[in-house]
Amino acid sequence: MIEFPGTEQEVRQLERFLTATEKEAPSAELEELRTRALAHAERLSNAVSIGFAGEFGAGKSSLANMLAGADILPTGPQHLKLPLVIVAYAEAPETTVGWWNKEPKVYSGIALEKAAADNPDFISVGLNTPALQEISLFDLPGAGALDDTYKQTLELLDYVDCAIWCTNGTNAWRETERHLWSKVPQKLRDNSLLAVTHADLPPVRDALDRVVGRLNKEKDGMFRSVVPIGTPVAVKAMEQEPEPDFELWEICGGQNLAEQVLRLASDHRQHDLEAARKDLEQDFLPYLEEISGPEPVADVDAGGKAVHASLESALPPLDNPILEDWLAAIASIYNDLRESSEIEPAAFLQSCQEIVEDFAERLDSGAEIDPEAGWIPAEFEKATDLLLLLQFESGDAPLKDAISILAQLSDNLAWAGSTVASAPPRTGT
Numbered sequence: 490m491i492e493f494p495g496t497e498q499e500v501r502q503l504e505r506f507l508t509a510t511e512k513e514a515p516s517a518e519l520e521e522l523r524t525r526a527l528a529h530a531e532r533l534s535n536a537v538s539i540g541f542a543g544e545f546g547a548g549k550s551s552l553a554n555m556l557a558g559a560d561i562l563p564t565g566p567q568h569l570k571l572p573l574v575i576v577a578y579a580e581a582p583e584t585t586v587g588w589w590n591k592e593p594k595v596y597s598g599i600a601l602e603k604a605a606a607d608n609p610d611f612i613s614v615g616l617n618t619p620a621l622q623e624i625s626l627f628d629l630p631g632a633g634a635l636d637d638t639y640k641q642t643l644e645l646l647d648y649v650d651c652a653i654w655c656t657n658g659t660n661a662w663r664e665t666e667r668h669l670w671s672k673v674p675q676k677l678r679d680n681s682l683l684a685v686t687h688a689d690l691p692p693v694r695d696a697l698d699r700v701v702g703r704l705n706k707e708k709d710g711m712f713r714s715v716v717p718i719g720t721p722v723a724v725k726a727m728e729q730e731p732e733p734d735f736e737l738w739e740i741c742g743g744q745n746l747a748e749q750v751l752r753l754a755s756d757h758r759q760h761d762l763e764a765a766r767k768d769l770e771q772d773f774l775p776y777l778e779e780i781s782g783p784e785p786v787a788d789v790d791a792g793g794k795a796v797h798a799s800l801e802s803a804l805p806p807l808d809n810p811i812l813e814d815w816l817a818a819i820a821s822i823y824n825d826l827r828e829s830s831e832i833e834p835a836a837f838l839q840s841c842q843e844i845v846e847d848f849a850e851r852l853d854s855g856a857e858i859d860p861e862a863g864w865i866p867a868e869f870e871k872a873t874d875l876l877l878l879l880q881f882e883s884g885d886a887p888l889k890d891a892i893s894i895l896a897q898l899s900d901n902l903a904w905a906g907s908t909v910a911s912a913p914p915r916t917g918t
């Protein structure tokens with residue numbers, strides 16, 4: 490099973506950086522950091538796009554349908570003439586008609602024919618298929634050897650992260666295809682597969698080992714791998730009732746192709762994720778730390794005792810609902826810790842950060858604290874950033890720091906959320 494790496498935490502960190510720096514005095518350095526952070530956030534928030542390209546009738550749409558698990562794209566010689574069609578995730582089925590230079594139009598349901606009549610530059614079909622949250626499919630129009638469609642294919646390939654070049658196994662990897670593919674940027678070629686279609690047809694099947702052997706010798710610098718596939722057979726195997734014919738699915742190449750596509754997309758995502766983490770660690774989070782002020786000067790050794798003391802100082806219960814919720818949230822982390830001796834430091838820090846972040850939002854939106862304590866929501870925001878930073882450090886020290894931060898915030902809430910305002914001195918985090 491290929492795992493698709495999650496991006497939520499990194500996206501949240503990037504958004505935090507972007508929000509926190511929005512109102513900072515502009516400078517060339519900050520501008521460059523923000524542009525970079527925005528690009529990472531966009532990349533990690535979108536599905537990885539896979540382009541299906543190849544000459545006319547090579548089997549692009551059939552293959553995209555197979556992977557989408559739906560008969561969405563028209564196939565065969567007589568089909569409706571379509572521009573680029575994107576199959577992507579949507580809550581409810583919808584069809585978006587798009588142009589490069591004007592506002593799109595949206596129809597509910599799957600309406601390819603109606604969309605094509607608008608003469609768009611591209612059409613996007615939204616389906617409620619969970620896998621499409623990770624991967625979107627770009628079905629390109631067929632490429633001809635010598636006409637404008639050749640240029641159009643190259644232009645559209647600019648929009649995809651990975652590609653599958655479909656070549657018809659009856660006459661695989663012709664000179665015209667090689668010529669077009671040689672113009673594709675190396676970066677995309679490194680993220681592409683060569684799918685040899687029609688592998689189910691007897692003449693292709695009989696010569697398959699020899700053909701794939703030849704293509705494998707040629708593939709270096711061109712494709713990650715060469716994958717034969719008999720698409721209609723793979724579709725039939727998956728449609729078998731009461732359950733798919735897994736043996737047939739494997740024999741016709743469906744299993745291998747699906748695995749290779751998933752691995753391609755997941756490796757691409759991992760690569761983007763690592764690039765974002767590197768920038769967060771080296772640039773964005775240190776910058777945040779700089780503008781959020783120094784780290785808290787807390788009695789680190791006091792550790793859990795500090796929290797204990799703060800709990801005691803919060804009792805007997807005053808009329809302070811936000812503090813009660815806060816203490817319950819912290820108690821739940823301690824319970825998790827007690828129940829599992831193997832809890833990872835990073836997971837503990839992340840739990841702390843999530844709770845602080847939730848309360849920062851709650852404080853921002855509600856009137857739950859003393860009007861005089863308007864500075865406290867900012868303390869929670871700063872603490873969220875600090876807890877993020879601590880996740881990049883090793884050893885026990887970050888855990889102790891995190892506990893001190895929680896203790897400090899408890900003190901703040903004990904004072905600010907109480908209707909009996911017995912104010913302690915205003916110490917910042």
Ligand SMILES: Nc1nc2c(ncn2[C@@H]2O[C@H](COP(=O)(O)OP(=O)(O)OP(=O)(O)O)[C@@H](O)[C@H]2O)c(=O)[nH]1
Pocket residue numbers: 543544545546547548549550551552563564565566629630631632655686687688689690718719720721
């Ligand atoms: N036997 C067999 N037929 C296939 C295979 N792949 C596609 N076909 C058939 O080949 C024809 C063309 O397939 P499409 O999926 O429409 O090809 P396409 O590349 O999208 O074509 P254009 O969009 O017109 O360029 C259809 O009749 C498909 O049923 C395959 O692996 N095996």
Ligand SMILES: [Mg+2]
Pocket residue numbers: 549550551563564628629630631
């Ligand atoms: Mg097609």
